[in-house]
Each structure stands twice: as C-alpha cells, then as structure tokens.
Amino acid sequence: MSADMSPVVTTFDALRGQLLDAAEAFSGGGDTLSGILAGMVDDVDRMLREELEIFPVCHHSPASALAMTRRLRTKRPKVVYLELCEDLRPLLDELRNCRLPVALQAFATQLDGFPPGSGPLSVVAPVTEASAEYQAIAYALDTPGVELVLVDRSVDHVFQWLPGEPDGTASSGVEGVDGEEAALHGDAVGVEIGDLRPRFAELEAHLLHHGKVRHWSEWWDQYVEQPLTGADYDTYRQAMALIGSLFRRLRPTEDDRLAIDEERERYMWTRIREHLTASGADPADCLYVCGAFHAVSRVAEFGLAADAPPYAISPRTGTRWLYGLIPSSHSAIEAQFGLAQGSVSIAAATWAKAGRRGGVTPYRLEGQQGGRTRTKTVKTVKGSEPPATAGPAGDRLSGFLAAPPVLDGLDEDELRGWCVDIVRLARRGGYLASTADAIAVFETSILLAGLRGRARPTPYDFADAAVTCIEKDVVPGRRDVRRLCEILLGGDRIGAVGYDALPPLARDVYDRLEPLGLDLSRRTQQRVLLDLKANPELEPCSDVLWKLRYLLPDGAVRPIMGVRRLGERPIQESWDLAIGRHQRSIIELGYEGVTVEQVLEQRLRRTVWEPQATAGVALTAVADAILYLGGRRFADEFGNRAVELLATERTVDDAPEVLRRIRRLLAHYRATEPELPAWCEAFVTVGYAHYCTLLPTAFADDDTGVRQVGAMLGFLFTLESLALSLGCDRAQLELAVRQSHPEAPAKVALLWAAKTQLGLLPRDELRARCDELLSNPLVVPAFPLYLSGFVQALEPVPALAPFVVEALSKAFARLPDPVLLPWLPTLIMTLRKHVPELVPVLVREAGRTFPGGLAELDAWTPPWERPAVPIRQGRQTGEAGAAPGRSGPAAALLARHPQACDAVAALLGCPAEWPAAEVPEPGQVEVRELLARHPTTTGAIAALLDR
Amino acid sequence: MTNEMTNEMLRAPAEVKYAAELDWLESIDDGPKPFSWRLSPRMVRLFVLGSERSDGLDREIPQKWFGDRGFVERSIVTLASDRGLLLIGDPGTGKSWLAELLAAAICRNSTLVVQGTAGTTEDHIKYSWNVSTVIAKGQSRESMIPSPIMTAMEQGVIGRFEELTRSTSDVQDALISILSEKYVSIPELDTDNTVFARPGFSIIATANSRDRGVNDLSSALKRRFNFVRIPVVTSKTSEAEIVRFRTAELLRRHRIELDVPPTLLDILLQSFADLRAAAASATSEDEKLESALSTAEQIGVLEDAILHSHFFGDRTLRAETLGGSLVGSLARRAPEDLAILNKYWHGVVEPRSQKDGGEWTSFLEGGRQTISTLS
Incomplete structure (x- = not known):
C-alpha cells in the first residue's frame, strides 16, 4: 500500500505551491498563514501515507456513514479499530437488541481515586443509525472473522483527564434544555466519535457569516455534507482530513482540550500497536476509524512506523464501573453536544434518502429493532455496485477546493410533499393554514434557496419559508412552526433498549409485570386497573408496582386509586404507568442490584445507617420494610437500629414523628402478631426513660417547640400502661414533671395539663389559675399562648377536652378584641397543621357543652358558671380520696356482700372495716316519701316504658 | 441635483439619499429580477x-439595517411572491426603516405611504x-384622487402601510x-372603472x-400577508453599531461636529441593558x-444629549448631560417612572460609580440633578 502512495507526494506539490502563492499574495508570505496553509496539505499528505488506513469521520454525518459503507464493501477489512472507550466493547453486542438511538453508558457510584462527593459519575456515548461508527460496528459484528477493537481511553480515564471541574471539556448536563426527551441522558458526560467543530467562537462565527447560514449544522450540511455525499472515497478522505487539520491548526493557544486530545491519540496508537503485535494482523487488512481531528494528529506516536518511546498508559483508578445501555433520542444528542435543534433528525432523514438513492446497502446488525424503512431500502438497492475506488489516490483536494459545492438539483416532488405535509401538520397544530399556504411555502422555499445561492431548498430553507408563510401568532403552549418542520423532517426519534439488553433487574421487572398484559415499551402513559379481589393472582404485580413507586422518580408509576398503609389491604387499585418513558431510571436501578427487593433493601439500610439518621427515619424504614419487603427480619433489624438511635438522640425535634410512627407500628403488631416484637418493647421502655430524662430540659429549652414537648408527653402518657407493664417506674415521670419549670406560657399550660393528668393538680385549681390569668390585665395579652399550650395538651391528656372548650369559650368571651383577633389565625393554623386529628374531639366536646338551637341559647348558662351542686361542694370539702365511692349502687352491692372485700383485705393484711349502715341522705328520703304519696305518675311512666 | 435635493430636505427618503449607490448597484446587477424590480433580490x-x-465589489456598500440576515431574506422573498409583507415588532426595532429601504431598493420609491x-x-x-372638479366636470378619472396604494398599483411598485393595526378593521379589510x-x-x-395592479x-x-x-x-387579511417578526436587538455589539450609525446620520443632518466617546456609548448601552433587565x-x-x-429610544437619548451639549454646553458630550438626557427622555409618567429611575440611580448607578469611577460618577451626578428637578 505504501508503494501505491508514493506518487501522491508529487500530486500535492501543485496544491501546496498554489496555497503558498495565495499566502504570499495575502500577507507577503513567510508567516503564520503560509505555515498553516502548507501545514494543512502536509497533514493530509501524512495521513494518506500512513501504512494503516485511517478513516476520518465526523459525528452524525450521513456522508461519513455512506463513505464508510462503500469502503467497507470494497476493502472488507479484517480488523476495525474504533475511537471509542475501550471498556464499552461488551455493550456493542447488545446493540442489536435495541431500537436506536441508544447510548452506551458507564456508571459509577462507588468512587475510588476521585475526589469524594464528585459521584455518581456517568458517561454516555450515543449511537445513531446514521453514523459511520454504527456502520463499522454492524459490519464488524456480523461478518465472521472480523475483529472490532475499541482503542480509545477507558471511561475511567475520561474522568481522570477532565480538567478541573467535571464539566470542563465535555459538555455535560442538560442546563437550559427543556423537554423530557432532551433530558434523556440525565447529567452524564457525553463522549462521541468524530467531534469536529471549530474550537473557538470567532472562527465559527466567521464561517457562518461568510457561508451565509444560521448555525453550524447548516454550514456543515451545505459545505461538507452535500458535496461529499456523492464524492468518491479519496475525495472524501482528503477533504475530511483537510477540515480536521484546519480546525486543529486554527485553535486558541490556551485551549487545554488539545492536551487531552493528544493524550488520547497516544493512547489509541499505543493500543493499535499492541493489538497488531499480539494478533499478528496485517496492517493492510485493518481500518482505523477516528474523528477527522485525530486523523491528522501530530503526536510522535502517530503511525505504525513511529519511533517514539513507548507510551505508558496510566492505570485506572479503583472505581468500580458498571455498564449498560440506556435509551437516547435525537434531541438528547443535540442538547448534549450543542448541536442545532433538529440537526440530528435532519441527518437521519438525509441518510435514509442517500441510502435509497445512492445504491448502497447499509450495514445493519442482524435482528436490529425498529427502522422499518431500512429493510425496504435493502431490497430496492440490492445488487447495485458500489463505486470503484481502486488505484492510487491522486490529488482530489484541488478540485474540491476550487469548485463551488456541487449541490443537488431541485427535487420538486420532495418539496411538494413537505409543503403539503407541513400545512396538514400546522392545521392539526391549531394554525390557520390552507392549501394556499402550501403553495406559498413552496414558492418561498425556492425563492429563498435562490437568494441563498442554491438550487435545491435545504430543510433549513424550507423551515424558514414555512415560518414566514404560516406563523402569524405566537401562542404560548402551541408548537411553533419551526418545531413542526422538525417533526415533519423525521422528528425526534427516541430509542429503546430491547429486553435482552436490559440488566437483570429491569428484565425481572418486565417479567413480573407481564400478567398486566401491557406493552411496557410504549412511551405513552398507560392506565391499568387491578381488581385484586377478582384476580388475586395480580397481587404480586401490585407489590412490584408499589416497590417501583418507592424507587423510581415521580411520574414513572403513579397510583390513582389505592394506598398502601399499615393494616390496609386494597381491594382495587388503578395505576398510571409510564415505564417506557422512564426506561433509563429502571436501567440505572439495575446498577444497584439484581432485583427490586435487593435495591429497596439496600436503600432502606443506607438511610437507616446514615450518620444523620434519626429514630423517626428508622421507624419510617421499619414501616416501609413491613409494607414492601414483608417478613420480620428487616423490620426487626431497622427496629433495633431505631432503639439505638433513640437512646443516643440528644434532641427531641422529631418526637411528634416518633410518636406517630410508633403508635401506628404498635397498632399494626397488636393486630397481626400474637405478641409484640422485642424491639418494640425495648423502644417503649427506652423511650419512656429517654423522654423522662429529657423532659425538664425540653420544658426549659427555648429552642424546643411546644409541639415537641406535647409529643413527648403524649409518648409518656399514652404508652404509659405498656411501659409500666414492661417494668418502667411511674415515679420517674412524676419526678420529671416536678423538675420541669418552663417559662414560656404555652409550655406552662402544657405542664399544668400534665400535672392534672398525673393528679398533681386538681381540675378546679387549674380552672382557678386560668381565671386568675384572665382577670389580671397585665397577663391577658399572653393568654392566647396559654391556650395554644392547652390545645397541644389535648394529645397527651385527651380527658382535658371539656376544660379546653371551657378555656376557649372564656377567651372568646372575655379577651379584648385587640388581643383576640390577631391570635385567631394562629389558632386556626395551629389546629389545622399540628393537631388535625384532635379537632373532632374539640368539636364534639363543644357540641356537648353548647346548646343546639338559638332558642336555648338565651336561657343557657355555661356549665362552669352554674352554681356548684351541693354534692360537688361536699366532695371539695371532704378529705382527699375519701369521698368517692361511699354511696351509690356499687357501694350498696359491696355492703350487701362483704365477703369478697373482706377476703382481699385479709390477703393484703388490712383490717376489714365497714362503715355504719348507709343512712339515706335527707334529700332522698323526702323524694321517696313524695313518690309513695302520689304513685300515679310513677305508674304511668312505668306503663310507658313497658310499652 | 441629488445633493441639492438632500440639502433642501430635512430628511431625504432612502432612494434619494442612497441614489448613487442604487444606480451603481443597478449598473452591475446581472442577476434575474422578478417583475419590474430595479434590483435582483441578492442586490x-x-x-x-x-x-x-468576499463579495468582490469595487465599491463598499455600508450596512443600513442591523439585524438577522434571515429576516431580510424572508422579507425580500415575500415581496417577490404573491403575498404582502407584514413586519411586526416592538416600537423602535427598525421596522419602518427596513420597509423604506426595501421599497427604495426594489422600486426606487419609498414614499407611497399610508399612515394607519x-x-x-x-x-x-x-x-x-x-x-x-367633480362639480365642474363630473366624475371622471381626472377628478379622482388615487391613494398612495392605488398609485403603487398603477405603477407596479411597492406601497407601504404604516401601523396597520392602528386603523379600524373595516378599513384594514379594504386591503x-x-x-x-x-x-x-x-x-x-x-x-375605465377598474384599476389593475401592474406586475411588481x-x-x-x-x-x-x-x-x-x-x-x-381578520384572518382573511392575515392569510394574505406573510409575517416577519423583528425582535428587539439584545446583542450589545450590534446595538452599539446601530446607535453609532444612526447618530452619525443625525449629526450629519444637524451639521454638528461632535465626537461620541466610546465610554459614554458603553454607559448608555449598559444602563439600557440594566433597565431592560429590571x-x-x-x-x-x-x-x-x-x-x-x-434601540430607537437610545438613539433619542443620545441625540438629546448631543443637541443639548452642542447648543447649551461647551460642544463636548459629557456624562452629566447624558445622565440628564436619559432621565429626561425616560421619565414620562410623573410619579411611577421617576420612582423607578430614582431606584435605579441609587441602587445600580451609585454603587457602580463607586466601584468603577470614571465617567459613571458624573453620569450619576447629572441624572441625580435631573431627577431632583423633575420631582
């Protein structure tokens, strides 16, 4: 081959001379310009002379793909070297199971050797069908005896070599892009074969300005893509190399991307050499596919004959990389690599058309999904011969550079089709468009193309014409005409990863959702109804869906009807599923484990063992484990962790959460298990002691809210019986309450309530204290705060409800308006936000207290203002503890049958003393006498009751 | 002749002002011309x-309208097609100027204007x-006064309709x-009761x-127009270019020789950018x-400042004058606009003058004085 190349040197001399003359004429020669111009020719020359055939490509270029197909058909290389991260190689075999475009992804969460906090790291390399690399991959994988070798640095090196922050060179992230399709790659760093674009803005602006085009994709299409589509192989190769060389030589000196690029070139040539040595392949049977930028590399390692010292490849870090395929889309690729909107779609359309016209059968992986048109193409062009490219390559550059780009002639049918379709689309999109508009678009397209110096309107001309003729208003929310044009010209194509290429977890999910009978690859939202009573076999599906709901982002699976809560078993559920649209999320779940359960377990365990985890978090995890994972093992593990966390907690911030959770869990266990799990008992005893200890501090501490203290008291009082049965001591609580000396009014009220509950403060004294507050004009403004405390006290001391109603009524009656009115919103908000479950209690109590109708209201006296009944007086005056139980039917019964009480007293060692026989109270005697004298009334009532 | 005409007119229409240029372009134009156009679309x-x-012309043609190339191309192409052209945009984006230039280039007559x-x-x-005449001779073509639009039809040239949406719907529908x-x-x-439009x-x-x-x-009328939407210029470099171009023209018109220092132009552009963001x-x-x-508003401010310093100042444009003119031109509603400007002056200009110093300090002073005078 090298022998063939020798005449080339002389053929380029003419061009070199011509360029040097031009440089001379422009700037006097001998300067940078002539250096650049001559250097470009040298670069091309050097690439052609290289023993290993180099195939320069550009990304998303149908011309590249076409030239690749032709070259592969004629040359039939045995080894194909490809500029792609070498560790992505195993993924390529799975491409045939996918609908393109998809992206090869490498993903790492467990970092080793990278700064902590920089993870998770993710790299994507999108693959579209209209690309040279796909042609090479398809050829190499489906032709027996052909080896495909990826030679670029590993994904680990991608991050090792990133300068500074991770978004330095490679465009990462989806900032400023809208639309769900454009965000398909998440925030991964993109790598691509054949990145070919001016390296500084001024050059690009200059090219666009003089090319009289709007953006880079259009420039490329007009000046490179179209002229090269029908060109022969030598012209293609030389022109591509020339452009690569131009961008390589014209770059800002401070561009640090070049250093990385050169490093990569060294890497690639070293790998190629290693492979050639190891396999003993003949370089003449090999093809090296790389970006045009790298094809004209000037590193010392370039070329098989290079005598540079061996390049030492730096070792990878210890990071564990996981690999997979994720769905991609044209718009995601455009967003990631900063291409004009719609350019990838237009490239795909051009490729399809070139395939139909050019008489080339493109390579396609066997079993490749999607792309129905392609199979038809293969049939129609079968047997057509690729153009012959035998013989030595001459100077094709001079011709290419001298002539204006040869553009296609007008394809009227195609344009007419577009015009009719765009009007149809526009009408469907809510525009007032008619056949007259189709005609106008047709005419305007041709005129615009003529004005821009081309015979055939490009898709960009057509889009401009359509905007001019159809778009009259800008309506927010409506697709604009430019977007409609994109849809028309192929639209955004969204890839999907086929079942066989999915990670085990995703496959498992698909299998388990099979009974639903849905097509999970569809990108639309699908509604599914599960009648679990009629079809109990669907219950496992429901389980999977709930787990997915827990793991996936919002919107992937969404329950419309049905909840999963402790102690509930749904009969019917309905779901909105958008699994197809969230395939990437499911695939990325697959990097975390083999089944959904495993991932769920890991996630729960991780949250529970995080350093900042709290008892509340752990209890939530217990509930989740019961709901989603079943079985006692995880619940017990997380429960024990909750006990541990509670014991070490120094704040009581999430006391309300803890109380709510543990109550619910206790209720669940009581209902379903014969006995409480050990950790529950431990939690209650530990909690009792813990909150008793913290109670005085919490009462005094200004930072602890009244709600938190209320929840602590709630824990202590409502779980008291359980705690006492498990061996706790009530004295601890009494002591803690005695030690508490709050200052904030709300907490003082809370403390009073607690004391009342414990019997340390009689109800009447509590009332007296409140009345005192209300009668003291200095304290009145603070009264609402006390009331807030009482409201919070409803939770720990529900029996206080009548008193709270009384206090509220008094407040409404007696507080001056300037105090009352500003406080009302606060009261309502407190009630709604913190104690919604207590509002019914309050309302019921109020209903009991207040009269039901307006008429009664006039004559109504609140119970607390009624004169005290004598019996109550008696109670108050009598010694504490002696009064209750002396009279009444129970006492009479006991007095009549004293044996049982005597036996108990004997057992306890107390003397059995019975009070003297009951003397009827004076009032009762009179009543009886009265009734005995006039028995008619009683008889009538008895008759009434009998009936 | 042309020079005399230009001198006698306060503002010459584009076809008069650029007559020599248009003549020359016509002489070298060999491209296909639609209808009776005087120039080909490319010209x-x-x-x-x-x-x-890169156009390889012997003579340099200055840029007259600043904006995206696509808008101009779409406008030209629309005029070559069957439909009318409707330029839509915020006030001061150069719609009428573009219309005038297009009419002047295509048919050398940009004065057939109806103001809506x-x-x-x-x-x-x-x-x-x-x-x-009707009373004397009866109704005849002689006693008829054709509108500018009808004249354009008869001559086969471009007619212009300014501010189409200001006129009532029934009038619009006559179009x-x-x-x-x-x-x-x-x-x-x-x-002889029908006037047919001639090609062009x-x-x-x-x-x-x-x-x-x-x-x-109405949608019937919408259908007969192609809409070209002209956005407000937000690129600072092209805006600077427009302001420089238009003020140079104004200065020439007023026969004032005065330099606009680039720093002051920067201050003007920056303060407009700030106010726009606000x-x-x-x-x-x-x-x-x-x-x-x-952008037209900026030109107005600059013109005001230039005239002020030319006639009442020392014939040098100073930052104080510019600050005063800015406030004076933008404060239109008594309390609201002044309050906004006051807030801007004290919230943005003052810190900037402390930080950057230079002309900003005197700009601050000038504006502040005008605000206090006006309030």
Whole structure:
C-alpha cells in the first residue's frame, strides 16, 4: 500500500505551491498563514501515507456513514479499530437488541481515586443509525472473522483527564434544555466519535457569516455534507482530513482540550500497536476509524512506523464501573453536544434518502429493532455496485477546493410533499393554514434557496419559508412552526433498549409485570386497573408496582386509586404507568442490584445507617420494610437500629414523628402478631426513660417547640400502661414533671395539663389559675399562648377536652378584641397543621357543652358558671380520696356482700372495716316519701316504658 | 441635483439619499429580477445589509439595517411572491426603516405611504374625489384622487402601510381585495372603472406588537400577508453599531461636529441593558418604565444629549448631560417612572460609580440633578 502512495507526494506539490502563492499574495508570505496553509496539505499528505488506513469521520454525518459503507464493501477489512472507550466493547453486542438511538453508558457510584462527593459519575456515548461508527460496528459484528477493537481511553480515564471541574471539556448536563426527551441522558458526560467543530467562537462565527447560514449544522450540511455525499472515497478522505487539520491548526493557544486530545491519540496508537503485535494482523487488512481531528494528529506516536518511546498508559483508578445501555433520542444528542435543534433528525432523514438513492446497502446488525424503512431500502438497492475506488489516490483536494459545492438539483416532488405535509401538520397544530399556504411555502422555499445561492431548498430553507408563510401568532403552549418542520423532517426519534439488553433487574421487572398484559415499551402513559379481589393472582404485580413507586422518580408509576398503609389491604387499585418513558431510571436501578427487593433493601439500610439518621427515619424504614419487603427480619433489624438511635438522640425535634410512627407500628403488631416484637418493647421502655430524662430540659429549652414537648408527653402518657407493664417506674415521670419549670406560657399550660393528668393538680385549681390569668390585665395579652399550650395538651391528656372548650369559650368571651383577633389565625393554623386529628374531639366536646338551637341559647348558662351542686361542694370539702365511692349502687352491692372485700383485705393484711349502715341522705328520703304519696305518675311512666 | 435635493430636505427618503449607490448597484446587477424590480433580490439584500470583502465589489456598500440576515431574506422573498409583507415588532426595532429601504431598493420609491390611524378611512386606501372638479366636470378619472396604494398599483411598485393595526378593521379589510384580486374597481365611473395592479406591486405593512389587539387583523387579511417578526436587538455589539450609525446620520443632518466617546456609548448601552433587565423582572406595569427601551429610544437619548451639549454646553458630550438626557427622555409618567429611575440611580448607578469611577460618577451626578428637578 505504501508503494501505491508514493506518487501522491508529487500530486500535492501543485496544491501546496498554489496555497503558498495565495499566502504570499495575502500577507507577503513567510508567516503564520503560509505555515498553516502548507501545514494543512502536509497533514493530509501524512495521513494518506500512513501504512494503516485511517478513516476520518465526523459525528452524525450521513456522508461519513455512506463513505464508510462503500469502503467497507470494497476493502472488507479484517480488523476495525474504533475511537471509542475501550471498556464499552461488551455493550456493542447488545446493540442489536435495541431500537436506536441508544447510548452506551458507564456508571459509577462507588468512587475510588476521585475526589469524594464528585459521584455518581456517568458517561454516555450515543449511537445513531446514521453514523459511520454504527456502520463499522454492524459490519464488524456480523461478518465472521472480523475483529472490532475499541482503542480509545477507558471511561475511567475520561474522568481522570477532565480538567478541573467535571464539566470542563465535555459538555455535560442538560442546563437550559427543556423537554423530557432532551433530558434523556440525565447529567452524564457525553463522549462521541468524530467531534469536529471549530474550537473557538470567532472562527465559527466567521464561517457562518461568510457561508451565509444560521448555525453550524447548516454550514456543515451545505459545505461538507452535500458535496461529499456523492464524492468518491479519496475525495472524501482528503477533504475530511483537510477540515480536521484546519480546525486543529486554527485553535486558541490556551485551549487545554488539545492536551487531552493528544493524550488520547497516544493512547489509541499505543493500543493499535499492541493489538497488531499480539494478533499478528496485517496492517493492510485493518481500518482505523477516528474523528477527522485525530486523523491528522501530530503526536510522535502517530503511525505504525513511529519511533517514539513507548507510551505508558496510566492505570485506572479503583472505581468500580458498571455498564449498560440506556435509551437516547435525537434531541438528547443535540442538547448534549450543542448541536442545532433538529440537526440530528435532519441527518437521519438525509441518510435514509442517500441510502435509497445512492445504491448502497447499509450495514445493519442482524435482528436490529425498529427502522422499518431500512429493510425496504435493502431490497430496492440490492445488487447495485458500489463505486470503484481502486488505484492510487491522486490529488482530489484541488478540485474540491476550487469548485463551488456541487449541490443537488431541485427535487420538486420532495418539496411538494413537505409543503403539503407541513400545512396538514400546522392545521392539526391549531394554525390557520390552507392549501394556499402550501403553495406559498413552496414558492418561498425556492425563492429563498435562490437568494441563498442554491438550487435545491435545504430543510433549513424550507423551515424558514414555512415560518414566514404560516406563523402569524405566537401562542404560548402551541408548537411553533419551526418545531413542526422538525417533526415533519423525521422528528425526534427516541430509542429503546430491547429486553435482552436490559440488566437483570429491569428484565425481572418486565417479567413480573407481564400478567398486566401491557406493552411496557410504549412511551405513552398507560392506565391499568387491578381488581385484586377478582384476580388475586395480580397481587404480586401490585407489590412490584408499589416497590417501583418507592424507587423510581415521580411520574414513572403513579397510583390513582389505592394506598398502601399499615393494616390496609386494597381491594382495587388503578395505576398510571409510564415505564417506557422512564426506561433509563429502571436501567440505572439495575446498577444497584439484581432485583427490586435487593435495591429497596439496600436503600432502606443506607438511610437507616446514615450518620444523620434519626429514630423517626428508622421507624419510617421499619414501616416501609413491613409494607414492601414483608417478613420480620428487616423490620426487626431497622427496629433495633431505631432503639439505638433513640437512646443516643440528644434532641427531641422529631418526637411528634416518633410518636406517630410508633403508635401506628404498635397498632399494626397488636393486630397481626400474637405478641409484640422485642424491639418494640425495648423502644417503649427506652423511650419512656429517654423522654423522662429529657423532659425538664425540653420544658426549659427555648429552642424546643411546644409541639415537641406535647409529643413527648403524649409518648409518656399514652404508652404509659405498656411501659409500666414492661417494668418502667411511674415515679420517674412524676419526678420529671416536678423538675420541669418552663417559662414560656404555652409550655406552662402544657405542664399544668400534665400535672392534672398525673393528679398533681386538681381540675378546679387549674380552672382557678386560668381565671386568675384572665382577670389580671397585665397577663391577658399572653393568654392566647396559654391556650395554644392547652390545645397541644389535648394529645397527651385527651380527658382535658371539656376544660379546653371551657378555656376557649372564656377567651372568646372575655379577651379584648385587640388581643383576640390577631391570635385567631394562629389558632386556626395551629389546629389545622399540628393537631388535625384532635379537632373532632374539640368539636364534639363543644357540641356537648353548647346548646343546639338559638332558642336555648338565651336561657343557657355555661356549665362552669352554674352554681356548684351541693354534692360537688361536699366532695371539695371532704378529705382527699375519701369521698368517692361511699354511696351509690356499687357501694350498696359491696355492703350487701362483704365477703369478697373482706377476703382481699385479709390477703393484703388490712383490717376489714365497714362503715355504719348507709343512712339515706335527707334529700332522698323526702323524694321517696313524695313518690309513695302520689304513685300515679310513677305508674304511668312505668306503663310507658313497658310499652 | 441629488445633493441639492438632500440639502433642501430635512430628511431625504432612502432612494434619494442612497441614489448613487442604487444606480451603481443597478449598473452591475446581472442577476434575474422578478417583475419590474430595479434590483435582483441578492442586490437588494446587499443594499440593506451592506457588502463584505468576499463579495468582490469595487465599491463598499455600508450596512443600513442591523439585524438577522434571515429576516431580510424572508422579507425580500415575500415581496417577490404573491403575498404582502407584514413586519411586526416592538416600537423602535427598525421596522419602518427596513420597509423604506426595501421599497427604495426594489422600486426606487419609498414614499407611497399610508399612515394607519384611528381616523384612516377606506378613501385613504382606495381613492377619493376632488370635489370642485367633480362639480365642474363630473366624475371622471381626472377628478379622482388615487391613494398612495392605488398609485403603487398603477405603477407596479411597492406601497407601504404604516401601523396597520392602528386603523379600524373595516378599513384594514379594504386591503383584502387589493391583495388577492390585485385590482380596485371604481363603481362611480361607467367606463375605465377598474384599476389593475401592474406586475411588481406589493404592500409592506408594519404593525406594532405592543398595540396588537387594538384592531387585530381578520384572518382573511392575515392569510394574505406573510409575517416577519423583528425582535428587539439584545446583542450589545450590534446595538452599539446601530446607535453609532444612526447618530452619525443625525449629526450629519444637524451639521454638528461632535465626537461620541466610546465610554459614554458603553454607559448608555449598559444602563439600557440594566433597565431592560429590571423591566423583564417587574411583576406589574407600575414597576416598568412606560418606554419600550428600544434601540430607537437610545438613539433619542443620545441625540438629546448631543443637541443639548452642542447648543447649551461647551460642544463636548459629557456624562452629566447624558445622565440628564436619559432621565429626561425616560421619565414620562410623573410619579411611577421617576420612582423607578430614582431606584435605579441609587441602587445600580451609585454603587457602580463607586466601584468603577470614571465617567459613571458624573453620569450619576447629572441624572441625580435631573431627577431632583423633575420631582
């Protein structure tokens, strides 16, 4: 081959001379310009002379793909070297199971050797069908005896070599892009074969300005893509190399991307050499596919004959990389690599058309999904011969550079089709468009193309014409005409990863959702109804869906009807599923484990063992484990962790959460298990002691809210019986309450309530204290705060409800308006936000207290203002503890049958003393006498009751 | 001749002002020309957007309208097609200027203009009668006064309709038949009662996007126009270019020789950019200046400052004057606009003058004084 190349040197001399003359004429020669111009020719020359055939490509270029197909058909290389991260190689075999475009992804969460906090790291390399690399991959994988070798640095090196922050060179992230399709790659760093674009803005602006085009994709299409589509192989190769060389030589000196690029070139040539040595392949049977930028590399390692010292490849870090395929889309690729909107779609359309016209059968992986048109193409062009490219390559550059780009002639049918379709689309999109508009678009397209110096309107001309003729208003929310044009010209194509290429977890999910009978690859939202009573076999599906709901982002699976809560078993559920649209999320779940359960377990365990985890978090995890994972093992593990966390907690911030959770869990266990799990008992005893200890501090501490203290008291009082049965001591609580000396009014009220509950403060004294507050004009403004405390006290001391109603009524009656009115919103908000479950209690109590109708209201006296009944007086005056139980039917019964009480007293060692026989109270005697004298009334009532 | 004419006119129309340039372009134009156009579409584009070295012309054609190339191309192409052209944009974006340039380049006549107002009647679009001639001689072509649009039809040139949406809907709709059938019939006459449009006739209308909806176009009329939307220039370099170009022209017109220092131009552009950003983030109309803050507005401010320093100052443009002119031109509503400017002056200009110093300090001072005078 090298022998063939020798005449080339002389053929380029003419061009070199011509360029040097031009440089001379422009700037006097001998300067940078002539250096650049001559250097470009040298670069091309050097690439052609290289023993290993180099195939320069550009990304998303149908011309590249076409030239690749032709070259592969004629040359039939045995080894194909490809500029792609070498560790992505195993993924390529799975491409045939996918609908393109998809992206090869490498993903790492467990970092080793990278700064902590920089993870998770993710790299994507999108693959579209209209690309040279796909042609090479398809050829190499489906032709027996052909080896495909990826030679670029590993994904680990991608991050090792990133300068500074991770978004330095490679465009990462989806900032400023809208639309769900454009965000398909998440925030991964993109790598691509054949990145070919001016390296500084001024050059690009200059090219666009003089090319009289709007953006880079259009420039490329007009000046490179179209002229090269029908060109022969030598012209293609030389022109591509020339452009690569131009961008390589014209770059800002401070561009640090070049250093990385050169490093990569060294890497690639070293790998190629290693492979050639190891396999003993003949370089003449090999093809090296790389970006045009790298094809004209000037590193010392370039070329098989290079005598540079061996390049030492730096070792990878210890990071564990996981690999997979994720769905991609044209718009995601455009967003990631900063291409004009719609350019990838237009490239795909051009490729399809070139395939139909050019008489080339493109390579396609066997079993490749999607792309129905392609199979038809293969049939129609079968047997057509690729153009012959035998013989030595001459100077094709001079011709290419001298002539204006040869553009296609007008394809009227195609344009007419577009015009009719765009009007149809526009009408469907809510525009007032008619056949007259189709005609106008047709005419305007041709005129615009003529004005821009081309015979055939490009898709960009057509889009401009359509905007001019159809778009009259800008309506927010409506697709604009430019977007409609994109849809028309192929639209955004969204890839999907086929079942066989999915990670085990995703496959498992698909299998388990099979009974639903849905097509999970569809990108639309699908509604599914599960009648679990009629079809109990669907219950496992429901389980999977709930787990997915827990793991996936919002919107992937969404329950419309049905909840999963402790102690509930749904009969019917309905779901909105958008699994197809969230395939990437499911695939990325697959990097975390083999089944959904495993991932769920890991996630729960991780949250529970995080350093900042709290008892509340752990209890939530217990509930989740019961709901989603079943079985006692995880619940017990997380429960024990909750006990541990509670014991070490120094704040009581999430006391309300803890109380709510543990109550619910206790209720669940009581209902379903014969006995409480050990950790529950431990939690209650530990909690009792813990909150008793913290109670005085919490009462005094200004930072602890009244709600938190209320929840602590709630824990202590409502779980008291359980705690006492498990061996706790009530004295601890009494002591803690005695030690508490709050200052904030709300907490003082809370403390009073607690004391009342414990019997340390009689109800009447509590009332007296409140009345005192209300009668003291200095304290009145603070009264609402006390009331807030009482409201919070409803939770720990529900029996206080009548008193709270009384206090509220008094407040409404007696507080001056300037105090009352500003406080009302606060009261309502407190009630709604913190104690919604207590509002019914309050309302019921109020209903009991207040009269039901307006008429009664006039004559109504609140119970607390009624004169005290004598019996109550008696109670108050009598010694504490002696009064209750002396009279009444129970006492009479006991007095009549004293044996049982005597036996108990004997057992306890107390003397059995019975009070003297009951003397009827004076009032009762009179009543009886009265009734005995006039028995008619009683008889009538008895008759009434009998009936 | 042309020079004399230009000297006698306060503002010469584009075809007079650039007559020599248009003559020369016509002489070298060998491209295909639609209808009776005087220049080919490419030359029209060249005239509007200016030439470059790569065009290989012997003579440099200056750029006259600054904006995206695509807008000009779409406009030219529309005029070559069957439809009228409607330029829509905020006030001061150069719609009328573009319309004038296009009409001048295509048919050397940019003065056939109908100004749309609430008082525009159908007569202004079609024709009216010279009452005394009608009384003397009866209704005939002689006693008819054709509107500018009708004249354009008869001559096969471009007619212009400024502020189309300001005129009422029924008046607008008189254009429908003109644009589709391309003739106007005169029922008052028995013979010779139809005026047919000659090839080359088309209409360039402009509409203010802020006023849209005052008299929105009927869909029948919309269908007969191609809409080209012209955005407010936001690129600082092209805006600087426009301001420099237009002020140079104004100075020439006023015969004032005065330099605009680049630092002052920067201050002007920067303060407009700030005010625009503030207007964009405002939530109610009261927080926005009434002015649209367009490029034309900037030119107005600069012109005001230049005239002020020329006639009342020491013939040097100073930052104080510029600050005063800015406040003076933008404060239109008494409390609201002044409050916004006051906030801007103390919240943005003051810190900037402390940080950057230089001309900003005197700019601050000038503005502050004017604000205190006005309030």
